[in-house]
Amino acid sequence: xxxxxxxxxxxxxxxxxxxxxxxxxxxxxxxxxxxxxxxxxxxxxxxxxxxxxxxxxxxxxxxxxxxxxxxxxxxxxxxxxxxxxxxxxxxxxxxxxxxxxxxxxxxxxxxxxxxxxxxxxxxxxxxxxxxxxxxxxxxxxxxxxxxxxxxxxxxxxxxxxxxxxxxxxxxxxxxxxxxxxxxxxxxxxxxxxxxxxxxxxxxxxxxxxxxxxxxxxxxxxxxxxxxxxxxxxxxxxxxxxxxxxxxxxxxxxxxxx
Amino acid sequence: xxxxxxxxxxxxxxxxxxxxxxxxxxxxxxxxxxxxxxxxxxxxxxxxxxxxxxxxxxxxxxxxxxxxxxxxxxxxxxxxxxxxxxxxxxxxxxxxxxxxxxxxxxxxxxxxxxxxxxxxxxxxxxxxxxxxxxxxxxxxxxxxxxxxxxxxxxxxxxxxxxxxxxxxxxxxxxxxxxxxxxxxxxxxxxxxxxxxxxxxxxxxxxxxxxxxxxxxxxx
Numbered sequence: 001x002x003x004x005x006x007x008x009x010x011x012x013x014x015x016x017x018x019x020x021x022x023x024x025x026x027x028x029x030x031x032x033x034x035x036x037x038x039x040x041x042x043x044x045x046x047x048x049x050x051x052x053x054x055x056x057x058x059x060x061x062x063x064x065x066x067x068x069x070x071x072x073x074x075x076x077x078x079x080x081x082x083x084x085x086x087x088x089x090x091x092x093x094x095x096x097x098x099x100x101x102x103x104x105x106x107x108x109x110x111x112x113x114x115x116x117x118x119x120x121x122x123x124x125x126x127x128x129x130x131x132x133x134x135x136x137x138x139x140x141x142x143x144x145x146x147x148x149x150x151x152x153x154x155x156x157x158x159x160x161x162x163x164x165x166x167x168x169x170x171x172x173x174x175x176x177x178x179x180x181x182x183x184x185x186x187x188x189x190x191x192x193x194x195x196x197x198x199x200x201x202x203x204x205x206x207x208x209x210x211x212x213x214x215x216x217x218x219x220x221x222x223x224x225x226x227x228x229x230x231x232x233x234x235x236x237x238x239x240x241x242x243x244x245x246x247x248x249x250x251x252x253x254x255x256x257x
Numbered sequence: 258x259x260x261x262x263x264x265x266x267x268x269x270x271x272x273x274x275x276x277x278x279x280x281x282x283x284x285x286x287x288x289x290x291x292x293x294x295x296x297x298x299x300x301x302x303x304x305x306x307x308x309x310x311x312x313x314x315x316x317x318x319x320x321x322x323x324x325x326x327x328x329x330x331x332x333x334x335x336x337x338x339x340x341x342x343x344x345x346x347x348x349x350x351x352x353x354x355x356x357x358x359x360x361x362x363x364x365x366x367x368x369x370x371x372x373x374x375x376x377x378x379x380x381x382x383x384x385x386x387x388x389x390x391x392x393x394x395x396x397x398x399x400x401x402x403x404x405x406x407x408x409x410x411x412x413x414x415x416x417x418x419x420x421x422x423x424x425x426x427x428x429x430x431x432x433x434x435x436x437x438x439x440x441x442x443x444x445x446x447x448x449x450x451x452x453x454x455x456x457x458x459x460x461x462x463x464x465x466x467x468x469x470x471x472x473x474x475x476x
Contacts, residue, residue: 053379079385090380094399103394104384149380156384 002065004029004191005050005160010059012042012049012215019045021215023059029159030189034202034223037212038238043195046212047162050193051084063160080108083153084162087169089145091137097124097148098133104156116155123151127181143174150181161185163194179205199242203227211235266450269437273447276433277454279347283429284416284458286351291358291415292408298359299366299400300392313363320360326421328353333425350422358415365407369400402473409466413459430454 003026012020019042027033035043048054049061052068052075061068063078092100098120105116124130127147137145146166153161163182167175179201186192186205196202202209202223209226211219211234218232230236302313320328333349336342344352373396381395423432434447441447 051383053382075382076385076387079383084383086376086380086383088374088376090374090376092377092380092395092399094402104386107390107394108385108387152380152384 003027003062004031004064005193006060006062007046008060008062010049010061011057012045012054013057019215020049020056023217025210025217025220027160027191027193029191032186032192032194032205032207033210034194034196034206034208035210035212036196036199036202036238041212042215043212044164047084047164047193047195050160051079051082051162053084076108080104080156081158082160082162083156083158085146085149085153085164085166087165089137089142089149089169091145091149091152093137096134096136097129097140100137100148101152101155104152109156120151120155123154124148126184127151128177141174142170143177146170146174146178147181150178154185160191160193163192163196165195165197167196167198199227199239211238213238265437265441265443265446269441269447272433272437273430273450273454276428276430279422279427279433280416280419280430281458283347283350283354283419283422283427287354287358287415287419288412290351290355291362291411294355294359295362295366295408296397298363299370300397302363302367303370317360317364320357325353325357325418326424328357329421329425346422346425346427349425350419350427354415354419357418358411361411362404362408365404365411366400369404370396372403373399405473406466406470409462413462416459417455 005025005027007023007025010020010023010025011018023046025033025046035046037043045054049056050063052073056069059069063081067073068078091097092103095103098117101120101124102113102116105111105120106113109116121130121133124133127150129144129147129151132140132144132148137148140148150161150166166182167178170178175198179198182192182194183201183205192205194202194205204223206223209221209223210217211226211230211232213234218234219226219230221231226235227239230239298313298316301309329349332344332353333346336344377395377399378391381391386395420429420431422429428436431451434451438444438447
């Protein structure tokens with residue numbers, strides 16, 4: 001079976017600095033891939049290249065076997081197949097929730113309003129926000145805005161969804177409601193590429209963990225293997241930092257008692 | 258005196274009205290071209306293409322550094338001399354006011370677009386919007402709120418500046434008033450009428466700007 005997404009010898013520069021170096025990554029349809037790594041390692045850039053928000057410099061990137069780095073790629077088509085959700089939601093502030101959701105389906109896909117609206121409302125109901133259909137984004141909490149942003153992408157009926165640190169800007173109590181939505185998509189068999197710092201979530205939801213550092217992929221393994229026996233020294237250090245943070249409350253608790 | 262003044266106004270009213278119509282026509286057309294050109298300028302300036310930005314910068318500085326009056330003379334007297342192109346004085350005034358206004362509105366639009374979070378553009382692109390759709394549905398509507406007060410301010414400046422057209426022979430409202438004064442020596446009365454005319458054209462615009470600003474403050 002050929003991969004749905006295939007990076008091969010993929011390079012990307014910001015000016016002189018190489019931010020992605022010889023990336024080889026294959027994602028099968030229905031797979032959930034979580035990309036981990038320290039800040040600035042290029043994981044967000046990798047997602048953005050797949051959506052055409054960043055321009056790649058060399059190598060190959062295929063979607064469904066079709067080369068995207070060839071001139072003449074219709075990125076508008078690609079973006080309809082590859083949805084993206086951002087850290088800061090980026091809902092359109094001057095539009096109601098429903099108008100946010102319908103802009104793509106009506107203007108880009110030229111779909112019929114009744115049908116598109118029915119789908120949007122069904123998806124809103126699914127994320128528990130149907131009652132917010134007519135409000136404006138600023139009236140919603142961060143967690144609610146992010147769930148709407150996910151629905152906005154889903155309304156385009158994409159085959160792949162990219163999640164770029166979508167809980168990083170949220171208060172802790174809102175993280176769960178967003179992660180639950182993503183978990184639901186994973187269970188349904190949607191192809192997902194997720195960049196996150198939520199380790200427990202990564203472990204629970206991923207079919208495969210991709211660990212990156214300084215623009216390179218250092219290892220790719222199933223989550224259990226990655227979290228229990230990381231192969232590279234850098235991954236071990238990275239995980240130690242997180243386990244330190246997790247153990248912190250207990251330590252403090254001991255000291256206090 | 259008061260009654261003769263009133264009679265005088267009545268008699269001169271058609272002449273003043275004809276002048277006022279010229280002023281309003283030049284202003285309205287100037288504002289129209291300033292707005293259309295300004296939005297185009299603002300969008301072009303936001304594309305981040307270096308040659309485009311240099312061209313816009315040159316255009317902007319030419320209209321900032323050279324007085325509108327000099328532009329009027331340049332277009333009215335210069336075009337026939339250098340290009341054999343003779344444009345009626347009315348359209349010269351519209352052209353110069355439109356170009357000058359477009360450079361000013363353009364800077365406002367550019368700034369308003371730039372002040373939007375970058376994520377708005379990326380979110381729009383990520384659902385497959387084309388460039389036109391991105392500006393039409395996402396960016397310009399949100400920039401509108403920020404650009405309205407300074408743009409309306411500029412509209413009132415265009416209306417007031419349109420009186421310079423008299424210097425290339427357009428009989429606009431001030432010239433019409435002066436012609437009446439030459440005949441009647443009633444300068445206080447006529448200039449008073451002109452004062453009221455400009456006030457009642459420009460004030461509603463500023464008032465509308467304030468109302469819009471207040472209304473949009475909540476959205």
